Amino acid sequence: MAEGTSPHGGQGLLFLTDEQLRKGIEAMFFAYRGFTADPDRILAEKDYGRAHHRAIHFIHRSPGTTVNNLLSILGVTKQSLNRVLRTLVDDGLVRSEVGRVDKRERHLFLTEAGAALERELSDAQRDRMRAAYRAAGSEAVAGFRKVLEAMMDEDMRRHFETLKDRGR
Amino acid sequence: MAEGTSPHGGQGLLFLTDEQLRKGIEAMFFAYRGFTADPDRILAEKDYGRAHHRAIHFIHRSPGTTVNNLLSILGVTKQSLNRVLRTLVDDGLVRSEVGRVDKRERHLFLTEAGAALERELSDAQRDRMRAAYRAAGSEAVAGFRKVLEAMMDEDMRRHFETLKDRGR
DNA sequence: CAGAATACGTCAGCCTTGTTGACATTCCAA
DNA sequence: TTGGAATGTCAACAAGGCTGACGTATTCTG
Numbered sequence: 001m002a003e004g005t006s007p008h009g010g011q012g013l014l015f016l017t018d019e020q021l022r023k024g025i026e027a028m029f030f031a032y033r034g035f036t037a038d039p040d041r042i043l044a045e046k047d048y049g050r051a052h053h054r055a056i057h058f059i060h061r062s063p064g065t066t067v068n069n070l071l072s073i074l075g076v077t078k079q080s081l082n083r084v085l086r087t088l089v090d091d092g093l094v095r096s097e098v099g100r101v102d103k104r105e106r107h108l109f110l111t112e113a114g115a116a117l118e119r120e121l122s123d124a125q126r127d128r129m130r131a132a133y134r135a136a137g138s139e140a141v142a143g144f145r146k147v148l149e150a151m152m153d154e155d156m157r158r159h160f161e162t163l164k165d166r167g168r
Numbered sequence: 169m170a171e172g173t174s175p176h177g178g179q180g181l182l183f184l185t186d187e188q189l190r191k192g193i194e195a196m197f198f199a200y201r202g203f204t205a206d207p208d209r210i211l212a213e214k215d216y217g218r219a220h221h222r223a224i225h226f227i228h229r230s231p232g233t234t235v236n237n238l239l240s241i242l243g244v245t246k247q248s249l250n251r252v253l254r255t256l257v258d259d260g261l262v263r264s265e266v267g268r269v270d271k272r273e274r275h276l277f278l279t280e281a282g283a284a285l286e287r288e289l290s291d292a293q294r295d296r297m298r299a300a301y302r303a304a305g306s307e308a309v310a311g312f313r314k315v316l317e318a319m320m321d322e323d324m325r326r327h328f329e330t331l332k333d334r335g336r
Numbered sequence: 337c338a339g340a341a342t343a344c345g346t347c348a349g350c351c352t353t354g355t356t357g358a359c360a361t362t363c364c365a366a
Numbered sequence: 367t368t369g370g371a372a373t374g375t376c377a378a379c380a381a382g383g384c385t386g387a388c389g390t391a392t393t394c395t396g
Contacts, residue, residue, distance in 0.1 A: 014306050021294045022229075024301070024313065025203075026331060029222075030324040031316035032200050033243060035193075051382060054197075061190075067344065075201065080383055082345065104343040104392045126189045132318035133192070136311065138182050143304065143311020145192065148199035150300035156198040163194060217352050235374065248354055250375065272362045272373040 038124035046117070051076075051084045053121055056110065059094060060118045061163055064107040066099070073159050093117060206292040214285070219244075219252045221289055224278065227262060228286045229331055232275045234267070241327050261285060 039053050058073050059065060067085070071078055085108075088094040093114035099105035110118060133141050149157060207221050226241055227233060235253070239246050253276070256262040261282035267273035278286060301309050320328060 014302060014309075016298050016301055018294060021297045021301070022290065023332060024297050024309075025225075025290070025293055026229075026328060027313055027316040027320075028200070028203055030328050031319040032196070033324055034320045035196055037321060049381060057193075061194075068342090076382090077384060078344075079346080079385085083382075086345090099343095102343080102393075106344065122190070122193070125193055126186060128319060129189045129192050130184050132315050133184055133189070134182060135318040136314040139307075140311030140314040141182075141192075143308030144315035145195055146304040146308040147300050147312035148195040150303040151199040151296060152195075152202045153205060156201055160194060160198050164191060215351095219353060236372085244353080245355065246374065247356080247376085251353080254375085267373095270363070270373085274374070 034128065035125070038128055039121045042121055042124060048087075051080075052088060055081065055084050055088060056093065056114060056118050056121065059108045060110055060115065060122075063109050064097075066105045066107060068105075070108065072155075075156075088114070202296065203293070206296055207289045210289055210292060216255075217252075219248075220256060223249065223252050223256060224261065224282060224286050224289065227276045228278055228283065228290075231277050232265075234273045234275060236273070238276065240323070243324075256282070 036050065040050065043049060043053055054074055055070065058070055062069070067078070067081070071081055074081060085094065085096075089096055091113075092111055095109045095111050095114075097107045097109065099107055136144070149160070152160060204218060208218065211217060211221055222242055223238065226238055230237070235246065235249065239249055242249060253262065253264070257264050259281075260279055263277045263279050263282075265275045265277065267275055304312070317325060317328070
């Protein structure tokens with residue numbers, strides 16, 4: 001635990017046994033289940049799935065985003081996204097607006113109802129995240145974020161950074 | 169960053185804005201994609217999916233485990249697991265042995281071929297994990313693990329701990 | 337301006353992986 | 367010994383990925 005604070009700069013001299021790495025892998029697997037568990041319960045009641053949650057989350061995060069942008073964030077095909085988007089628009093949770101400057105584009109926004117569901121979902125998910133952060137301590141949180149960022153693919157890290165800036 | 173090392177014990181006085189928590193959530197989402205990307209590529213070539221990977225991983229980890237035990241680790245229905253297991257047995261990657269003391273149980277083992285695939289998959293996944301750990305430093309790794317453990321459901325943490333001990 | 341490229345939507349069909357329901361076998365306890 | 371619980375298998379269905387093909391509107395470019 002004190003290893004990383006040494007003059008080596010916390011890098012370079014890590015002894016990483018296969019066993020340690022395997023535990024990291026399993027931790028990731030089990031934790032992700034917890035991570036999605038609470039929203040999944042809420043979604044199931046409303047006959048939505050994780051795909052709907054993801055769309056709602058990122059539309060909330062980047063109001064007015066285009067379909068194409070959402071596509072590259074979510075990393076699915078347009079057919080797949082479209083199915084989800086259609087139900088959200090039909091159910092009045094998402095509004096799709098023809099672009100003013102480029103009329104080929106559709107800009108996506110949450111309606112009031114959509115924003116309400118978003119709040120319900122992210123409240124649940126944040127509660128767990130907050131509890132985990134509290135239990136682990138702020139030093140651990142910094143490390144958590146560092147490792148996760150290092151684990152992303154390049155494209156995803158780019159998206160992640162972009163979202164980061166926008167939120168400020 | 170130095171906050172958690174204070175006499176407060178790294179807890180209690182965390183300022184956790186919704187914005188910070190949201191970034192944690194997004195980091196988790198993007199990182200998990202990276203986490204599964206490499207094995208997914210290998211699996212796609214061989215016409216297997218993530219479900220096969222999970223089964224192989226945990227059978228490797230606990231040779232001789234029963235279907236029921238695997239079920240509770242994976243958190244799916246037995247019918248769902250069974251389908252995956254059947255293809256693995258048919259393809260000669262997994263051996264299923266009728267229990268000696270309780271003949272209702274089946275004990276699961278990897279065959280040589282199964283172990284070979286397991287190695288290929290976990291090598292790929294470990295490589296990424298190792299790179300992320302190296303990039304983040306050992307202090308970060310400790311924090312990473314701490315937060316993940318705190319994020320798990322109780323049952324999952326129990327499984328996680330059990331696997332931990334067994335590996336030693 | 338004509339034609340290529342882009343953005344989006346949609347239809348059809350497939351696969352994986354989750355679900356429930358029905359059922360056979362085996363074990364155990366009343 | 368018999369009925370209930372536990373274990374595992376088979377069948378059928380749904381969600382949500384995927385590819386491929388196509389239509390339409392719009393924009394960009396030579």
